[in-house]
């Protein structure tokens with residue numbers, strides 16, 4: 001019986017061919033993965049480099065609304081801007097940073113008690129942000145307020161610390 005023997009040179013060539021194609025395939029695969037990784041890194045870098053607008057949120061200018069939409073004696077919270085817009089009984093505006101001056105917990109406005117209250121260690125502040133009950137050592141910080149075209153605008157990029165409330169901190173239209 002005659003055994004058919006594979007031609008070693010043909011077999012080697014076939015083997016070489018399959019190895020080559022596997023090598024090429026792997027190369028292409030790694031190339032594609034590399035390109036994808038580059039795209040991802042490049043995309044992330046572009047996103048990172050893109051200037052981020054903070055308008056309307058904490059760290060930027062927040063347009064609170066028209067002057068007339070805030071009645072005298074009102075307190076309105078702006079969670080995205082992290083402040084409370086206070087309109088005093090005299091009609092002046094003040095933006096109080098919601099961060100407690102003790103250890104930085106966010107304070108809440110309690111309308112029925114007419115006070116800001118810190119749930120962490122029970123400090124409380126009056127409507128102007130003055131300390132009523134320690135351990136908070138000083139009044140709530142504020143942000144500059146400006147009135148432009150009858151709109152109340154708060155600059156949350158510049159916190160202002162203060163010991164107590166003073167009348168000249170109020171901004172009038």
Ligand code: FES
Pocket residue numbers: 100101102103104105118119120121122123134135136
């Ligand atoms: S953090 Fe507000 S009372 Fe301590």
